Amino acid sequence: MSHHHDDHNSILASPTPHGLIDRAIVSFDKGLRAIVPKSNPSTRPLPVNSDKMPELSITESRHVAGLMRINHTGEVCAQGLYHGQAVTAKSERVKQEMHHASLEEIDHLVWCETRLSELGSHPSVFTPVWYGLSFGLGAVAGLVSDEFSLGFVAETEAQVSEHLQDHLTRLPEQDCRSRDILTQMDIEECEHRDMAIDQGGSVLPEPVRVTMRWLANRMKDVAYHL
Numbered sequence: 001m002s003h004h005h006d007d008h009n010s011i012l013a014s015p016t017p018h019g020l021i022d023r024a025i026v027s028f029d030k031g032l033r034a035i036v037p038k039s040n041p042s043t044r045p046l047p048v049n050s051d052k053m054p055e056l057s058i059t060e061s062r063h064v065a066g067l068m069r070i071n072h073t074g075e076v077c078a079q080g081l082y083h084g085q086a087v088t089a090k091s092e093r094v095k096q097e098m099h100h101a102s103l104e105e106i107d108h109l110v111w112c113e114t115r116l117s118e119l120g121s122h123p124s125v126f127t128p129v130w131y132g133l134s135f136g137l138g139a140v141a142g143l144v145s146d147e148f149s150l151g152f153v154a155e156t157e158a159q160v161s162e163h164l165q166d167h168l169t170r171l172p173e174q175d176c177r178s179r180d181i182l183t184q185m186d187i188e189e190c191e192h193r194d195m196a197i198d199q200g201g202s203v204l205p206e207p208v209r210v211t212m213r214w215l216a217n218r219m220k221d222v223a224y225h226l
């Protein structure tokens with residue numbers, strides 16, 4: 001009992017560890033919300049034009065679920081990347097920027113999660129792994145420099161947009177619901193890309209861009225099925 005009390009006092013006595021513990025708890029909570037389904041309150045409703053559920057065959061609905069699982073995983077990775085970069089960003093401004101971006105991506109995460117459950121499916125079983133890997137990548141990008149980190153965001157968002165465009169062509173004709181969601185996400189990913197460039201993001205070296213694309217493709221291969 002008294003031992004416990006001492007611990008508590010020593011934490012309060014020194015502001016630095018206290019702040020660190022606070023930050024660690026907040027980070028942990030953000031991470032958990034990225035990987036635990038239904039743990040985020042969505043701030044905006046599904047961006048769909050009609051409440052009518054499209055009629056899909058079993059094969060079609062399985063295919064759409066595969067695509068939406070990839071998109072959900074992409075958003076989990078976005079959370080990991082932004083959280084990792086926020087931890088290692090040099091300037092307070094970039095830290096804030098990363099935090100803000102991750103909040104906007106939460107809506108995307110929730111929209112994909114909702115569509116997946118409408119389709120009777122679920123997010124990727126490897127969600128915690130995707131989050132962890134992305135967090136590590138983000139943290140490394142943040143360590144290089146703020147310009148690199150912002151450039152990394154710009155490139156990520158550009159690749160996500162490209163891939164959303166591709167998914168839009170692969171959805172069954174009648175699935176307006178998924179199409180509306182992906183269209184709105186695409187608009188916002190392009191805004192994120194532009195913001196990162198405006199903030200001073202540098203153009204990444206070709207090998208880095210190629211590696212990012214390769215990693216994203218491996219993620220897509222796995223997340224479509226699992």
Ligand SMILES: [Fe+2]
Binds near residue numbers: 075078105108185189
């Ligand atoms: Fe997103």
Ligand SMILES: [Fe+2]
Binds near residue numbers: 192
């Ligand atoms: Fe984005």
